[in-house]
Amino acid sequence: MHPSRPVRTRFAPSPTGLLHVGNAMAALFNWLFARHYKGEFFLRIDDTDTQRSKEHYVQAIETDLSWLGLDWDGQFRQSQRTVAYAQAIDFLKQQGRLYPCYESAEYLDEQRQKQLALGLPPIYKRTKPEPKTEHPAHWRFELDRIPIAWSDLLQGEKTVDASHLSDPIVIRADGAISYLLSSVIDDMDYGMTHLIRGSDHVTNTVVQIQLFHALAPSKQGGVLFPQWAHFPLLGNMDGEKISKRNGGLTLQALRAQGILPLTLCHELASLGLSHRIDGSLQDMAKTFRLDEYGRNSPKLDFSQLLSHNQSLIQSLSYEDMLKSVYAMTSKPHGASCSHELWEVVRPNLSCLSELSHWIEVCLGSFSPLDPFLPPLEGVSIPKLLALCPKDPWDETTWDQWIQCILQTYPTLKKGTVNGWLRKKLTGKERGPKMGVLFPLLLPKKVHERLSL
Numbered sequence: 001m002h003p004s005r006p007v008r009t010r011f012a013p014s015p016t017g018l019l020h021v022g023n024a025m026a027a028l029f030n031w032l033f034a035r036h037y038k039g040e041f042f043l044r045i046d047d048t049d050t051q052r053s054k055e056h057y058v059q060a061i062e063t064d065l066s067w068l069g070l071d072w073d074g075q076f077r078q079s080q081r082t083v084a085y086a087q088a089i090d091f092l093k094q095q096g097r098l099y100p101c102y103e104s105a106e107y108l109d110e111q112r113q114k115q116l117a118l119g120l121p122p123i124y125k126r127t128k129p130e131p132k133t134e135h136p137a138h139w140r141f142e143l144d145r146i147p148i149a150w151s152d153l154l155q156g157e158k159t160v161d162a163s164h165l166s167d168p169i170v171i172r173a174d175g176a177i178s179y180l181l182s183s184v185i186d187d188m189d190y191g192m193t194h195l196i197r198g199s200d201h202v203t204n205t206v207v208q209i210q211l212f213h214a215l216a217p218s219k220q221g222g223v224l225f226p227q228w229a230h231f232p233l234l235g236n237m238d239g240e241k242i243s244k245r246n247g248g249l250t251l252q253a254l255r256a257q258g259i260l261p262l263t264l265c266h267e268l269a270s271l272g273l274s275h276r277i278d279g280s281l282q283d284m285a286k287t288f289r290l291d292e293y294g295r296n297s298p299k300l301d302f303s304q305l306l307s308h309n310q311s312l313i314q315s316l317s318y319e320d321m322l323k324s325v326y327a328m329t330s331k332p333h334g335a336s337c338s339h340e341l342w343e344v345v346r347p348n349l350s351c352l353s354e355l356s357h358w359i360e361v362c363l364g365s366f367s368p369l370d371p372f373l374p375p376l377e378g379v380s381i382p383k384l385l386a387l388c389p390k391d392p393w394d395e396t397t398w399d400q401w402i403q404c405i406l407q408t409y410p411t412l413k414k415g416t417v418n419g420w421l422r423k424k425l426t427g428k429e430r431g432p433k434m435g436v437l438f439p440l441l442l443p444k445k446v447h448e449r450l451s452l
Contacts, residue, residue: 005224007039008193011065011072012183014046015057018250019064021300022198022234025268029231030196031070032269035285039193040073044186047079048176064251067327068261069281074190078182085177088185091218092141098170099126100137124166139171141181141211148206153194153229153290160206168207180204184211188219192226196290199230229290232272232297249300255328258352260316263309271298310350318342325352336363341440344432361426362437364445376420379409381450388446393439425449 009030013023034041043065047053058077065072092098103111112122124140145163152158170181187195195205205228216223254264262281269277269284272293277284316324318339325337337359345358375381387404389397405417422434425446431437 003037003039003193003227005193007034007037008042008191009034009039009196010042010044010187010190010192011070012044012046012186013061014049014052015054015061016049016052017057018060018252020251021249021254021264021268024064024068024251024264025231025234025271026197027065027070028068028265028268029290030194032281032285032288033194033196033290035282036288041070042190042192043072043075045075045077045079046179046182047077048179048182050079050176053079060252064255067251067255068265076186076190078186081182081186084185084189085182088181088215088218089139089171089177092214095214095217097142097214098139099142100139101169102135102137104135121164122166123164126167136173138169138173140167141170141207141214143167143207143210148209150205150209150228153196153227154231154293155199155202155229155295158202160202162206162210165203165206170211180207181211184208184215187226188212188215188223191224193224194229195226196229196231198233200233202230205230231293232295234268234271235297235299249302256353258325258328258349258354259305259309260312260324260352263305263312266308266312267300267305271300272296306350313346313349313352316346321346321352321355325355328352344436344440348430348432357427358432358437362440362442364442373420373423376409376412376417378411379405383408385447385450391443393441393443395435395439398435398438 011027011030013019013027019027031041033039043062045058045061047058089098108124111125115122126142143162143165145161147159147161149157149159168178168180170178172178186192209225212223212225251264255261265281265284266276266278269288277287321337321342337355341358341362342355345355349355376384384405387408388401389404402414402417402421406412406414418434419429422431423429425441426437
């Protein structure tokens with residue numbers, strides 16, 4: 001169903017660490033949804049945690065999103081929204097929806113443990129104790145303890161009883177506003193129409209729906225509430241949730257390894273579907289539909305990611321390869337790769353980072369990975385080198401050399417000689433066809449590697 005108003009979505013990372021593939025999935029879904037309906041996509045930096053938020057993480061977030069190909073129509077930081085937050089907080093206090101609490105964290109934890117020991121849900125009791133000077137106040141939002149229902153674009157009709165939840169802390173003892181409240185204020189002020197996020201936010205949605213209702217009277221002209229969509233959390237093949245805390249795959253690490261951004265976008269957009277997604281990001285946006293995704297937690301198969309990456313590398317032109325390697329790291333792999341070498345090694349690459357090995361092999365800085373490779377039995381290295389055709393070499397030289405060796409040492413087998421020379425010269429048992437690779441090697445280095 002086409003939205004009844006212009007679409008606005010947002011991606012709201014906190015700059016307390018690097019983006020991982022789970023974050024990328026949230027950003028991608030919001031971007032694709034907005035672009036599908038020719039709407040707007042915003043980047044919000046949730047930096048209210050002043051102790052843990054770092055500027056270099058903000059820059060890393062922007063770099064990662066740009067690398068993925070996700071542009072944004074507007075960007076803002078929560079740290080610059082203090083006036084709007086203060087106004088909303090004053091309004092909620094005037095309405096009696098916020099109340100101060102003075103319990104220590106230790107006391108609250110003790111009460112939770114007691115409730116759990118009695119088999120009771122650990123819900124905060126609205127004791128509202130008298131102020132204690134040794135404990136500065138934190139403020140809670142008083143929930144209406146009623147069932148909250150909404151129509152989820154991914155999970156269907158949802159109902160959660162708010163009486164099973166504690167009144168959430170929305171202002172911490174140090175005066176910092178919580179994500180639950182600041183996010184609602186931002187989404188109202190910026191007119192977000194769709195909030196697409198992971199299923200771990202379902203409980204937050206219950207609270208935030210009530211916050212939307214509580215704050216709506218403060219807005220002149222009324223408030224149009226957003227629609228929610230909660231997608232299943234992304235996991236790895238071991239069934240573990242991919243997150244910042246468990247060292248999930250970061251976009252920075254994948255980029256440095258030489259995973260193409262379109263590879264990752266294809267894989268993430270295809271998870272949970274009965275068919276694969278491909279094409280450019282613009283093509284993906286044209287066909288994107290939230291209601292096609294299932295409710296089961298998808299798993300990211302890294303081996304499948306590598307396989308798809310290898311397929312996309314085959315379609316990279318030399319110019320596109322150079323752009324890709326310069327986007328990988330500050331010291332890009334493959335920047336010195338010639339057009340000729342790229343055409344030779346491209347069919348054998350699963351990641352662009354592997355390109356650096358073949359550059360080293362051809363330019364001469366490579367040292368064999370296995371300098372103790374057993375020699376060919378009964379073969380003299382000086383004789384072996386003497387049999388090698390004089391340069392310049394061409395695509396017939398390798399076979400000529402192998403034939404000369406076999407004629408000189410008739411007990412040897414072609415596969416044995418071919419494999420031994422490949423390993424000695426390239427450090428790999430597999431790789432590009434030696435016939436086309438050999439002319440790119442420096443004769444001096446060929447002699448040095450065989451002499452080791």
